[in-house]
Amino acid sequence: MNATAKKPVKRMGLLIDYEYCTGCHSCEIACKQEHNYPVGRGGLKLTEFLTERPDKSLRIDYLPFPTMYCNLCKSRTNDGESPSCVKHCQASCIHYGSVKKLAELMESRPHAALFTPI
Amino acid sequence: MGEMGERVVRMGAWSAGPGCHGGCGVKVTIKDGKLTKCEGDEDHPYLQGRLCPRALALTQYIYHPDRLQYPMKRVGARGEGKWARISWDEALDTCEDKMRTIRDKYGPESMVFGQGTGRDAGGYIIFLAYAYGSPNWTLFGLSGISCFTPRLAAMSMVMGDFTFPDAAQFSPQRYDDPEWKAPEVLVSWARNLAGSGCTDHYFSGHWAVDMMKRGTKLIVIDPVCSWEASRAELWLQIRPGTDGALALAMLNVIINENLYDKEFVTKWTHGFEELKQRVQEYTPEKAAAITWVPAEKIVKAARMYATAKPAGMRFGQPLDSNREATSTIHALNCLWAITGNIDIPGGNVITRPPFGVTIYPYSTQEVIDLYGEEFVANLTKKRIGADRFPLVKNFRAWALSDMVLEQMETQKPYPIKGLWCQTNNFLANTAQDPKRHYEAVRKLEFNVVVDTFMTPTAQAIADIILPAGSFPEKDSVFTTGVPINAIQKVIQVGECRSDWEINFELAKRLNPQAVPWANVRELMTLRLKATGLTFEQLAEQSWTMAPKNHKSGTVPYRRHEKGQLRPDGQPGFRTNTGKVELYCTNYEKYGLDPLPYHREPIESPLSTPEIWEKYPLIMITGRRNSAFFHSEHRQIPWLRELSPFPEMEMHPETAAPLGIKDGDMVWIEGVRGKVKRRARLTPTMHRQMIHALHGWWLPETDGTSPNFYGVWDLNVNQLIPMGEQSTSGFGGAATKTMLCKVYKVKDEEATV
């Protein structure tokens, strides 16, 4: 991709398909490596939610929350690469794209969250 | 190195660094001789660019200020922490000299060669041990070698090969391969996918997620409510150590309800009637009382598994830890055999290393081929444990860990004088009863530790410490799974040398005839012969896979029908009868029960009710954690941040009457000792069980005696005995089943 070409201004975001997020932490460390963030800082913060179902069984959900330190991997995406967390997610459950495209994708997902960190 | 500019090199990741068993492809960026980044390789078929946290934190591992960077010798008393830097020449001269002295005075068998968990370690350690002339290669400290070996031994005896669930791993196209089918049901038995964050041998954890996305339903068998359990169609919350009883009851249902694959059973199995008779003893009701899984759920799981076509089954290390591990795994093997799920798309596929290439000769037959019958006959005579356990004698070349320890203590029937300890941190991790190991090893004449960081073990027992390289500091080949990956040395850190280089050079000094190659690469090229590639060619392309129907018989499917499994080229399996042996003739020959059975753990509510009364909780340890590989990575900042404290997990309702709140320091006490942990309360735990992660030590604290980085405060293996291995010799480390009680520590004791 030609880096100097002017891109249409689109709102970009991350879709987390959290039906499949296993809580493996790869996304957090991928982000830290990419941006060399120190301990205590990161573009994602993984959170665990434990919910009791009506039949008393547990549902475990993990959700990586994009923080103010997420810049959607500007330099990578400018080069046509996917954001580091998207590429390395072991469950392939983080998607990057325009909000419009992601919202479309979201239609078919049982559990998903769309984030627009910047 | 030291050239300017940046380059990206593709290679496999294995062992030191992420620490793991897996076969990922990575792309490392090298700038001015330094590794600046480690990313996944999106063109690699194993994980398509995905990667675990430990590989993603590789730069912090490689350039950690605490990395061992040059050889050292001990200049104070053992444990005093006084070390002097020495040259490689002096280090290897000392090793050669001391080891020659031991060999001349007592015989080569008096030196034990201990490794930690497998990975590529077996290769270079066998290589050194055999060149030196010692048969005593062992997984030092782990009772019954209770990791992977029991299941390999069991499956090899029962069906001549071992299987893994089919995630299309043998095809470069993976899930798009038209022959592949997603299993309708995948049984995930004692595996913690998310926690392990990969680390599996042969089967990467997240392949299960890939299959779920393709419609696969899960049956999860786990005492803890894992993420997978919470997503499962059916979750059986089993009591640890009772997997055999559950498997037998499932067999009971499948056989008595006629749900088995009659054609497969008739054509390809041996001993169905005997098995049918045996499983009558294990009704779902009886198994429910043993396993704590309600009978209806056992029946449901059996029906669901047996009526799904195809169905896969993967299982984890806890089964190797069953009291009679090799019998438990026999029972599981019967499950996928009588349902006809062997070597079919989406079933359990027979797994052989691609092209038949192994990095080292790990089967007894290969050892004979390489070193000659006579040499091997002598090795078997002196190998510790081989005379007492026929299965140990006839499967792999391990000396049996429990008996090695005993012999170190008694010095009988022949003396043990030295330990070569490589990739093994037994004081913090590998060994059960680590104090007994400490006392035994500190009395030996000469101990060498090879590692990447200073560890409690190195501090406590080493006379010489050799600094090993991480994977990008090493030329090696990944062979325990698909594809075959090249690993190549692209950086130099301090004076570190790869484990292969270290052992190669020392082996050459000790026995030049046994090392006819000029260097490690030449040896790798020889091992790679069947691929038609040299090491350099493989490194250039990074990985390779055997094509379908390759004559090595290393690619599925239905190889038993095609005559691709047996050395004689006949259809069938590589067993005495040519069939899958539900009734195992080798077990019978070795004096073991030829049919599967359940035996209670050494301590349990049923086997020791008097202990259960005083110690009313079951302690599970050894569960995986994505931040750490066993005892590694506690000093890596990004990883330690994910899991900063040595914790003990407990159900809030169990904690409340004990007055234990989240974050409290508690004692975990068993019959044999007690350790201190920090409580984490979570409803994912069973109310009568706790979980304490293994491998904890605190690199930030004092490493000298007696603290040894806090290991005696934290190491839960102090609650677990040695010498209680399975009847077959393989299996039985009671890492999931010891009984304990938990109570708050008094304020003045509350460090950690």
Ligand code: SF4
């Ligand atoms: S998109 Fe980039 S910056 Fe944002 S969380 Fe992912 S890795 Fe971090």
Ligand code: SF4
């Ligand atoms: S890498 Fe993917 S699966 Fe792992 S925690 Fe992050 S979002 Fe979840």
